[in-house]
Structures are given as structure tokens and as C-alpha cells.
Amino acid sequence: MTDSILSDTARSSKAWPFQEAMRLVKRYPDGKPDGSPMLFETGYGPSGLPHIGTFQEVLRTTFVRRAYEAIIGARPEDGKTRLVAFSDDMDGLRKVPDNIPNSEILETNLHKPLSRIPDPFSNEYESFAHHNNARLRAFLDRFGFNYEFVSASDRYNSGAFDDALRNVLSHNEDILDIMLPTLREERRQTYSPILPISPTTGKVLQVPVEVIDAAAGTIRFTDEDGTAVEQLALGGQAKLQWKVDWAMRWYALGVDYEMYGKDLTDSGVQSGRIVKVLGGRKPEGLIYEMFLDENGEKISKSKGNGLTIEEWLTYGSEDSLGFYIFPNPKSAKQLHVGVIPRAVEDYWQFRERLGEQDLDKQLGNPVWHLQRANGGGEGSDAPGAGDSLPVSFSLLLNLVGVLGAEASREQVWSYLGNYVENANPADHPELDALVGHAVAYNRDFVAPTLSKRAPSETEAAALKALDSKLDGLPESTAAEDLQTMVYEIGKREEFGFENLRDWFKALYETLLGSAQGPRMGSFISLYGLGNTRKLIAEALAR
Template identity: 75%
Template structure:
């Protein structure tokens, strides 16, 4: 780690460094007094299938963690930091998600801990929570994150949380003083900081609780069958109420940084006060805006209205997912398949710029942070110059679009070889993965909605002019030469285009069936002059 990098990181305005400086103010020497690693945490409730909203929290927290290491001159292998991915899998199931099988079985288990409900997918994971936890870990491992997975069930049942639970019982009145003013009158009547697990039904109960002996961990409550039960709150026989659980976890594990969504703003305030009541300290963190679906609605695990991680990776790369998540965490983002192509191309554009940028600009480039997220190159160096794709993903999608819904990767490569002499999976592995994804994206989203409109009379004249230019083009004409000729046609007053944008929109809508498209010179060079003339001829047949 160079002194130059440390100095640049300390003044960088990139949001991961701004967040990391919060932790540095917490520990100016970059170390805890007890010598333990600085602990970053992410939380996950496995009541539904994990989606990208879950993944983004791990990624963003990792970016802050790596930024903090840069501030203190540490490398990932130094062990100066830890990242815990915590699953609240002892929570009771409150609602059956719409997007999982065996709805009737899950309904019968409402109220029971997620880790004690059978796996509705029958996938051998032991429980509903086990299945969802496995899905999350599978992708975190695929991306290469350095994290420790921690299960609430394991922490409670093993007794790891017992000391902190006793402290909750000791500070019962103080916690009630914090929580009761925030609750409706009806909820106040049943609220308790600890939720006992019924000895008869196994459900997590929302009932009044009396502390019998804080040191022994004994509580008293009325069970679902009306009997008064006195039992231990330790060893998995109870769990803390949500906001208390969050605070207890911070204190028990010694969490120093945790970000959370805007919808948990009030919870964060109350949990912070409870953490102080327990003798601890609220972690530093970022409150981020939520992802929205294409209709502008909040993504929900129970509705399943967001993209899954696997869906993104069907159409875009891992890097593009990280790139889309990186910017402006305090601004809401729509999350649907339509954002993927732009994210892929923006990633590669930023990657190509990286090696040419001075260090202070590199630290603001998302690619710099993403490359370090999973322990990649750790100095100030950047990927080599010219590290880019030979064609954009948008151009690739347009090529696949004109080839049709049944386009096969081999057909795409045959066109690519005329444009990129050494095109092949061995020489361009990143492009090879995008060819497969472009075929999938076209099949699922483009081909079903593709509609090429008829040119207007003036547009038809311009298309005929373009056809003449192509007919006279020399073999091997460059994309730039073609682009210049296309510009010149669009500027002619006789065709009546108010701007070049209108001319290009006409080309996209009549030739490609899309409202947006690539640089047409590049597309014609890729697709071929004669093939492009055939597109023009086909469009002209639709003229009234």
C-alpha cells in the first residue's frame, strides 16, 4: 500500500471513502483497543428468496471495508477488518411469500422460526431459512466476497448470545422506556423486548413477558393454550424483538459499521438508543435509498417483484451488476432487465478510462472499487490500457435483434469475425460471455416486442439516398466513413429532419424496430453493407 494511495484516499470524495472516514474517526489509529478486527456487518432476513437488494448491501459494505483498509494502509490479507453476513433466521414467519412452492405447508408453519420450517423446495437444505441462506451464500461466493456467514439460530442456540440476552433482561425497564412511546396503544399492551418460543407449538410469540430472574435468564409468559409458562430465555428458547435484536447483535458481536435502507431509519435510531442502554455503541453507517421495480414500487421479497441475482446474470455480467449498484447509494434506482445493457457498456467504458486516469480520478472510478472488492489487485495500479470490448453490448444486441428470435451464438460470431479479425471465445472471453447473454436478452425481451414501423415519404427518400451510398461503398469501408455519410444525409434540408436525432430515430425504428440504437456506421460495418441494404429494401416495402 503506497503512501500516495493513502494520501489520495484520505481526501477522495468517492462515497466509499467518505463512509470509511466515519470508521476512521471511530478508530483514529485504525485499530480497536482490544486488538480485534474492525467489524463490518450486513443483515439479511431469509423470509423470502434473496434478491439484488440483498446482494447490494454486501457489495456496498465491502466497498466501504476496502476503502477503510486503504485509509489505514492495510491489505485484505492483513486481517485488520472482518465482514459478517448475518441471517436473522430465528425470526418467526409472518407472511407466506407469493413466489415459493408449498404455500399450504408454509401457512401451517406461520409464526415458527424460519430455521425450523421445512424447506418448501425440498432441496436438501433442512429448512426454509437454510434454502434461502444457501442461495445468498452461493452468489456471494461466486462473486468472491470475503465474508463470514453468521446464523442467528446458531448464535442463540449455542449460547453465544446468552450474555447479551442477560443484559437485555437486566436493562428491561430502560428498553421499555425507549420503545413504548414509539408504539400504538394496542401494541403497547403486548410488547416485550424478548419473544419467547412456545414450548407447545414452537411459534415465536408476541406476548407480554415478565422477567423472573435476569441472571438466570428466566422469564414468565402465558402460552397459546392459556397456561402460564416459566422458562429460560437462553439457548434458543427465545429471541429478541426486532429492534432490540438488532441492538443486541451490535453489542454482542462488536459491530462497527452497518448500512441499512431508508425504510429502517426510525428502527436505526431506536436500536442505537437500545445499544447504548445495553452498554454498547451504535455502529457507524449509511442510510441508502431502496431499489424500485419498473413500476416505481419498492422491491419486496414476499412479492418477488425484483430481479433475482440469477436473472441479472442471465443477461449481464457480474461486473455490470456491481457497476449499476455502485453510484449514488442515497438515490433510488429502478431495477429491471431494461437497465442491464447500459450497465454493461458503462462498466466497460469506465474500465477503459481507468488506466489513463491520475490516481485521484481512479479513486472515483467505480471500476477501481469493484476490482478491489473481492481482494483483487490491491495497489494503485489499474487494468492495462486498451482493456475494453471490441464492440459494445448495445451494438451486439442490435446485431442479434436483426438476426431474429432464433439467432444462435455461432451466427453472431460469423458477423463479428468480419468486424473483429481475431474474434473468438479464446481471444475475447468477455465478449463470448456477452454473446450468449445477448442471445438470451433478445429472445426474452427484444424479439417479443420488436415492431418495425413503415417509413414516412420523406424518410423513405432518405433511406434510398443511404442505399445509394452503400451501393457505391468500397469494400472494407470503415465505420467512421459510413457514419460521416449517414450524418450528411440527415443534414439535407430536402428530407425535412429537424435534427440529426430525428434521422437516427427513423433509422432505428424502421430498420431495427427500436426507439434507440447504436452508431449506425458501426452497425453497418458489423452487419455488412449488403445485409444492411437488404434491411433498407425490406423497410421500403412497407411504404404506403
């Protein structure tokens, strides 16, 4: 496939990353005037550890970045785009997080810049922010993101932001005109676009500031002890209020695209007005909906009602997480462990289809975007395109459910030998990983809830008929033949099932202890005919 064919198809694609990327094409039809790369940005506040929200923002932004490259006929290695992961580590610490050790260290350093607070975890890092920044970078590296890390403290302290800060100082009154009408009366009394850092306490101060000389960068304010102070706002001696800082960053770095959550909608409007005052241009960007818990409530770090990356990766793959995040970013998503099995199952179905799809359908397939996000190629030529699992994740979960809470990887693989040729974990690493996920998910969430009911009189008769059919069949009987046999029993009038769904529901509830289940022919083939007959005997004994 040529780049021109991909470009032409991508321009008309209805997939949301291409729709977003086309906004950049319209912004700069011939590329940026100075020839510089298109700059994508994501932001991170290092007052806490990176989490699933951080992951989704970087991943979704990467989807748009790669979609833009496809449209303009560029490849990742061509350098036509950049992705900056920006850490706002000059922000003052406003409260002590609940999940941080040695909290007294943070308590005694409240309101100081995050990059000037000792690391409460260990002495390994220069500061609390440096520790969290290192965690962020390791977090992003783990998923193979291509990005440049930029630290606010480095930019402020080195003077790299000084010209932009002088610009802010020279437009101080204009920015106040934008911000003051949006604030409560009490907040207006102390609001300033510039937050000086106290020369005595090192804290970021929320006090009125007078601009003495914008060109020189000189400001005047009253320190915490009542002393009048005149000092530079440059070189790390001050930072900007959040909305002003966001706009200044867009201006200073030349950001072209940044998405953000619905909770920052008003901030985006105000920062957009401020960057225009500074002589810059608001980036393009998507406003995404927030994650919800299983009760439909907004996820909050302080409530602890969210799902961590580590939890998802215990029960599902990295690709399944990316797959779940991909669709409909403007719609709220419930994020809890219950969504993981379906995400794993659906990911593999879409991956299998990819190799057979025409290009326009590939560009709407989440797997195409996931593979390109990490530089893994694209479409039917991508590694793994068209792959399928010899056993579905749902079937694995049903098998492990029957084996019980103490099921092990080795035990599962011994049954997979009934169904998979050369059933060796080393030859099927992705399947082996899913076996581990299934064992963990069953242990923690399925096994405690399973309850096998007794069959009714007519269900018992149907089970006896199934047992009779299985008796004497060779273990090598094909899954499809077993499925046909199960169908035929369910259709027999003497058993009184209104439809096949009722028959399968009875099988699931009496044999597996679940309201839902797999194709029974596949399950019987995997679990073994003899073992299935034992399940039937146990059900009849109830």
C-alpha cells in the same frame, strides 16, 4: 503506487465509500482500542430466498470495507477488517411465503423459529432456515464476497449470546421505557423485549414477560394454554424482539458499521438507544434508498414487481449489476430489465477509462471499487483495467435486432468476423458472454416491439443516395470512412434534414425498427455492406 499515496488520496476522495469509511476513521482514529479488526455487518432474514436487495447490501458494505482498508493502508489479506453476514434464523415464521413448495409444512409450523421448521424443499437440510442459509452462502460465494457467516440460532442455542441476554434482562425496564412510547396502545399490552419459546408448542410467543433473576437468566410468562411457566431465557429458550435483537447483536459482536434501508430508519434510532443502554455503541452506517419498479413503485416481494438476480444475469453481466448499484445509494433507483443495456454499456466505458485516469479519478470510478471488492487488485494495475470491447453492447443489440427473434450466438459471431480480428468466442470470452445476453434480451424484449416504418419521400431519396454510395465499395471499408459517408449524405441540402439527428433517426426507424441506434458506420461495417443494401431495399419497398 505505494499504500501511503493511495491512503492520502483516499482520505480526500468525494466518492461515497470513502466518505463512509472516513466516519470509521473518525470513530477510531488510532484503530479499535483492543486492536481487533473493524467489524462490518449485513443482515439477512431467511424466511425467503436471497434476492437483489441482499446482494446490494453486501456489495455496498464491501465497497466501504475496502475503502476503509485503502485509507488505513491495509490490504484485504492483512485482517484489519471483518465482514459478518448475519442470518436472523431464530425469528418466528409470521406468514407463509408465496414462492415456497409444500406450503402446508410451513402452515403447520407458523410462529416457530425458522431454524426449527422442517425444510419444505427437500430432506437435504436440517430446517427451512438451514436450506435458505445454504442458498445465501452459495449466493454470496457466487459473487466472490469475502465474509463470515453467522447464524442467530447457532449463537442463541450454543449460549454464545447468553451474557448479552443477561445484560438485556438486567435492563429490561430501561428498554421498555424506550420502546413502549413508540407502540400503539394495544401492542403495549403484550410487548416484551424478550420473546420466550413455548415449552409445549415450540412457538415464539408475543406475551408479557416478568424477569425473575437477570443474572441467572430466569423469566416467567403465561404459555398459550394458560399455564404459568418459569424457565431460562438462555440457551435458545428465548429470543429478542427485532429492534432489541438488533441492538444486542451490535453489542455482542462489536459491530462498527452496518447500513440499512430507509424503511428501517426508526428501527435504527430505537436500536441505537437500546445498544447505548446495554453499554455499547451504535455502529456507523448509511441509510440507503429503496429500489423502485418501472412505474416508480416500491418493490415488494409479495407483489412480485421486482427484478431477480437471475433475470439480471440473463440479460447482463455481474459487473454491470454492481456498476448499476454503485452510484448514489441515498437516491432511489428504478430496477427493471429496461435499465440493463445502459448499465452494461456504461460499465465497459468506465472500465476502459480506468487505465488512463489519475488516481483521484480512479477512486471515483465504480469499476475501481468493483475490482477491489472481489480482491481483483486496484486501479490501472487491476486485471482488465483499460480493456475495451471490440463491439459495444448497443451495437450488438442492434445487430441481433436486425437478425430477428431467432438469432443465435453462432449467427452473431459470423457477422462479428466482419468487424473483429480473429473473431473466435474462445479468444473473446467476455464478448461472447455479452453476445449471449444480447440474444436473450432481443428475443424477450426487443424483437416483439420492433416495427420498421416506411421512409418519407425525402428520406427515400437519401436512402437511395446511401445505397448508391455503398454500391461498389469493398467490404473492408473502414467503419470511420462509412460514418463520414453517412454524415455527408445527411448534410446535403436537397434531402431537407434540419440536423443530422433527424437523418440518423430516419435510418434507425426505417432500417432497424427502433427510435435509437448505433453509429451507422460501425453498424454497416459489422452487418456488411451487402446486407445493409438489402435493408435499404426493403425499406424503399415499403
